[in-house]
Amino acid sequence: MxxxxxxxxxxxxxxxxxxxxxxxxxxxxxxxxxxxxxxxxxxxxxxxxxxxxxxxxxxxxxxxxxxxxxxxxxxxxxxxxxxxxxxxxxxxxxxxxxxxxxxxxxxxxxxxxxxxxxxVFAFAYAEPRGRYNFADLETTAKKDGDGYTLNGHKAVVIGAPWASHLVVTARTGGDRRDKEGVSVFIVDKSANGVVTRDYETVDGRRASEVYFENVSVPADALIGEEGGALPLIELVTDEAIAAQCAEACGAMKVAHGMTVEYSRQRKQFGVPIGSFQVLQHRMVDMYTAYEQSVSLSYLATLKLDASEQERKRTVSAAKVGVGQAARYIGQDAVQIHGGNGVTDEYAIGHYFKRLTVFDSEFGNVDHHMKRHIALS
CATH class of the missing domain: 1.10.540.10 (Acyl-CoA dehydrogenase/oxidase, N-terminal domain)
Structure with a gap:
């Protein structure tokens, strides 16, 4: 390859x-x-x-x-x-x-x-009780003449405060959690009935709680097949996971580099802490975890065009491996920095926050471990 x-x-x-x-x-x-x-x-x-x-x-x-x-x-x-x-x-x-x-x-x-x-778009898919099941939807889109009427609540919509439009998942048929009956719509954020509550996330980004109160959208707002969008959602979110795995690799590389540099400058007992063998071993392990993550990220990206089962299995494996490495590298970087690692004035704590939040987006390690096992 x-x-x-x-x-x-x-x-x-x-x-x-x-x-x-x-x-x-x-x-x-x-x-x-x-x-x-x-x-x-x-x-x-x-x-x-x-x-x-x-x-x-x-x-x-x-x-x-x-x-x-x-x-x-x-x-x-x-x-x-x-x-x-x-x-x-x-x-x-x-x-x-x-x-x-x-x-x-x-x-x-x-x-x-x-x-x-x-x-600018934001992807409104998560719901307060939906966990990581894209079909677990309480937001509904009901036929209304030639268009649809949306009602529901989407949680932690990343980038929504900056967005002009939203891509929204909603149920057009079936019961909650049914794989059939899921649809995707483009919604103008300025449309009547769209209400947002904006806030800052722990990793420095912005998100919104988005409420749809009898929001009317035209028929041409529907993307793809009505009621059959779940495979499309899974494909797009797998592409998003692969992209975010690459982002996590970039953050891990910098976090590791910052930690090595800090260990050369910070002195304890009159010598740089980087001279302590136990810390050297930990930083080598951090680098190994980073390199493995890069390989997993590459593989997930290259397998996005594979069969559905192979794509899902590979992306989930990458999300598990990169998620575990992100938490490990972030935690060790903060620990080696000591008290400085948990202050806002030092950058390393912010890398730790971003790497921690990465695990929860589009399914955490436990979720993707289960999905990978189910597909194996």
Whole structure:
């Protein structure tokens, strides 16, 4: 299997790495996440200008003809800088739904706006009692003339405070938890009846509780087949998991590097703590866990085009392995930093927070362990 990147991909990685270093210095990021907005629209516009938002899409819709590997490259660099801009909700999730199942009119309207940065999406799928079952839905979409009426509550919708549109999962038929009867809609966040409560997440991003109170949407808001969207949701979320595994790898690499550097500077008993053999062993183990995670991330990305069973099994294996490594590296990094590791003034605590939250997105280690076993 060829793990070499193309010349164009190497150029993108180098350019994006430079941009993240320059635009996401630690002090700058701290100011951004503490601001009222919590993000920088000018950075989003810059990503659009550089073509980053259009990389995974075909040239026919105005993209650059890339795919999941390109998203992986972008997310790994974003992980290094703890970038908060909503690439996964907008490009990977919303773009994925449109790419796989959108009509020509939907792609023409929304994909072009995603690529040029003028439209930001959030993926509203989680519900307070749904855990990680995408079919466990209390949000409903009932036929109303030529369109639908949505009612329900979506929880922890990442990026919703910045979004102009939402991709919403809702039940159009069947009973709660039925695999049939699940549908996906595009909803304008400014539509009558959409109510949001915005807040900051523990890892510095922004999210919303989103309530739908008799929200009317037209028939062309439906993405894909009515009542048969569960396989589509699982495909898109697997792509999102692969992208976030790459992000976690980027964050783990920086967390490990920070820890090694700190161990060389921090002195105890008159010598650097990095000279203690027990800490050397722990940092070697951290590096091993990181390298294994990179391999799992690559494999998950390359298997997104495989059969449904193989894709799910591989993605779940990656989510388990990377999730375990993220927690291990984050915890050890904080412990080696000592009291400094739990202060807001030191960056390492924020990497730990992001790596911890990673485990809970789109299914935690326990959930994906069960899914992997069921598919084996």
């Amino acid at each position: 060829d793990f070499n990147f193309t010349e164009e991909q190497d150029m993108v990685r180098d350019g994006l790495s430079r941009m993240v270093r320059e635009a996401y210095g630690w002090e700058t990021r701290s100011e951004v996440i503490a601001s009222e907005a919590g993000w920088r629209p000018e950075i989003w516009a810059q990503l659009a200008e550089l073509g980053i938002l259009g990389m995974p899409f075909s040239e026919e819709v105005g993209g650059f003809g890339g795919g999941a590997v390109d998203s992986m490259i972008v997310m790994e660099e974003f992980g290094k800088g703890l970038v908060v801009e909503p690439f996964v909700p907008t490009v990977v999730c919303a773009g994925g739904f449109l790419k796989h199942a959108g009509t020509e009119a939907q792609r023409e309207e929304h994909l072009s706006a995603i690529i040029d940065g003028s439209r």
